[in-house]
Amino acid sequence: MTETVFFYCFAALAVAGAILTVTMRNAVHCAISLIASLGGVAGLYLMLHAEFLFAVQIVLYIGGIMVLFLFVIMLVNLEAAARERQFHRSWVGGLLCAGGTGAMLAWFWLRGAGTLRLPPAVQPTPREGGNVESLAMVLFRDYLVPFELASLLLLVAIVGGVMMAKKRI
C-alpha cells in the first residue's frame, strides 16, 4: 500500500515536472522543473531497488548536468529570450493532437484489452553484491561492445560540438 502511494507520488512528480519544463516561460524555472522531474524518476529507481541508478541519477543528472544547464542559462541573455514569442504559442493545436492521440491509444487499448497480457511484474532478484554487481555484469560483459562504442559516439559529439562552437580551430 505504501509502495503504491509512493509510486504515484514519484510518477506525478516526474510527469508534472516534465510538463512544467516545456511550458514555463523563464528558462531558470524550466531548469528547476526539470530537476523535479529527474528527482521523481530517481525515486522510481529507488522503488525498483535499483540503488545504483538512483545514485547516478542524483549525482550525475541533478548534480552535474543540471548545474551545467544553469551555468549556460546564466550566460545567455534571458531578458531577450523571455520577451520573444515562445514556440508553444500553438498550444491549442498541440493539445488537440496530444488529446487525439491519447484517445486513440485508449480506444485501441480497451479494444485490445483481451489480448493485453502484461508480463507479471518481475521481482528483483537480489544477487550477491546486489544491484550494482548485476548492472556491472550486464554493462561490462553482455553489452561491453556497445558500451565501448558509446565512446566513439561521444568522440563524434565532442568533435562536432567544438567544430560548431569555435570560430578558428
Add this chain to the structure above:
Amino acid sequence: MSVSSIPSAQEIVRFAPEIALSLGGTFVMLGEAGLKNGSRARLAVMAFLTLLAAAVLAVFVAADPGTAFSNLLVVDGFSTFFRVLVCAAGMLVVLISTNYLRVEGHDSGEYYALILFSVAGQCLMAASNELIMLFIGLECSSIASYVLAGYLRDDRRNNEAALKYFLLGSFASAFFLYGVAWLWGALGTTNLSEVRRLLLDPSAGVDATMTAAAAALLLVGLAFKVSAAPFQMWAPDVYQGAPAPVAAFLSVGPKAAAFAMFLRILMTAFVPARGQWEPVLWTVALATMVIGNFAALHQTNVKRLLAYSSIAHAGYILVALTAMSDTGAAAAMFYLAAYTFMNIGAFAVVTYVAGRGERHVELMDFSGLSRRSPAMAAVLSIFLLSLTGVPLTAGFFGKFYIFKAALDADLVWLAVLGLLNSAVAAYYYLRIIVMMYMHEPSAGAGALPSPGVGIRWALAASVAGTFVLGVAPSLVLDFATASAPLLR
C-alpha cells in the same frame, strides 16, 4: 548471453571495417593538428584510402560469415553488401568534396574525420543484429551528419540546415529509442532474432498491443531517417541549406544505412506480423512517392528539386519493402546501389556548376549548360535519365525489379500508382535537360572553370556505375538475391 567476456580473435576480425574506419577518422583528426596548412590535401587522400581499406576488409571478412560478440553483430551477405555500399558512397563524396572545400576556403581534416565516423556508424547499422547496437550506429551516423550539414559555420543557410536537422533528428532518434524500450518491456529482449523467435512462438504469450505500439514507435524513427512521409519535411530544407557535397552524402550514405536497418528490423524481427505492417507501409510508400514527386514539380532550386526527388525515390524503395519478400529485399538493395551512383553523380555536377559560395543553384543557372560545358551537360543528362528510369541505365532495372517484386506480392495497385508516379517524375527531370540543351545561356554567365581531379574521377566512377548496373544488372542483383534470404 555470452559465456566468456573476452571476444575471440575471429569476432574482432568480423568487426574489422568499423575498427579501420574509427582508427582512420582519429588519425585524420590528429593529422589535421600535426600537418602544416599546405599538406591538407593528404588528409583527403588518407580518408579515401581508409574508406577503400574498410570496403576491402568488409569483402575480406565476408569469407567467414557468422555472428560476433554474443550475437550482437552479424556478418552475412546483406551486411557486406551495405558495408561496401556506404564505403563506396563515402569515397565518392570525399572525391567531390576536395575541390569544393578548397574553393570555399574551409579545407580541414575534421570534415573528412566526420565523414569517416559517419560511415563507421553506417557500417555498424548494416551489420548489427541488436537494437542497442543499431541505435549507437544510427546516432554515430546522425550526429556526424548534423555537424556536416552545418560545416560552413558562417553561412546562414548552413546554420539553418544544421539546426533543423539536429532538432528534428534527435526527436526522431528519441522515438526510435522509446520504441526499443517498449519492445524490451513487451518481450524482454532487443535481439532481432530473439524477437522473431518470440513472435513465432505461440506459447511465449507475447502481448500484441504493446509489441504493436513498440513497432509503431520504431517506424516513426525509421521513417524519419529514410525521409518517408509524413516525416519528410526536414529533407528539402536540409539538402538545400547544407553544402552540396554534404547533401550528396546525406541523400545516399545515411539513407542507405537506414534502409539496411529498416530491412533488417522488418525482415528479421517482424515478418511474423506482416499482416499488420503491410497497410501501414503501403500508405507510407504511396504518400512518400506522391508528396516527393508533386512537390518537386514546382521547384526552381536544383538542390531542393533533388531533395524532393530523393524523397520520391525513398517512396519507390518503400514499395519494395511493402512486399516483405526476398525479391522485395533484393530489389531494394539493388535500387539503393543504383541510386548511390546516379544521385551522387547528379549532386557532383550541381556542386561543380554552383561555384564559389553556391551562387548558381537555380534552374536558370543550368540553361545553356551544353554550350558552356558540353561534357558536364552530357553526364548530368545521363544521371537524370537514370533517375527517370530510362532503359540502359541503372535506374531502369532498379524500378523494374521493385515493381516486379510488388506485383509478385499482389500489390497491383501500389505498383500501378508507383509507375504513374515515375511518369510524373519524368517531367521535372526532363525539364532540366531541356534547360541545358534548348535554352541560351543567361546573360552574364561566364565560362566555367575546368573541373578538379576529384570531381572528374567521381563523375567517371558514377557514370561507369550507372551504365554497368544498367547493362549488366545481374552483377549486383545476383549477390543481392543470394543474400536477401539470409535476413530471415
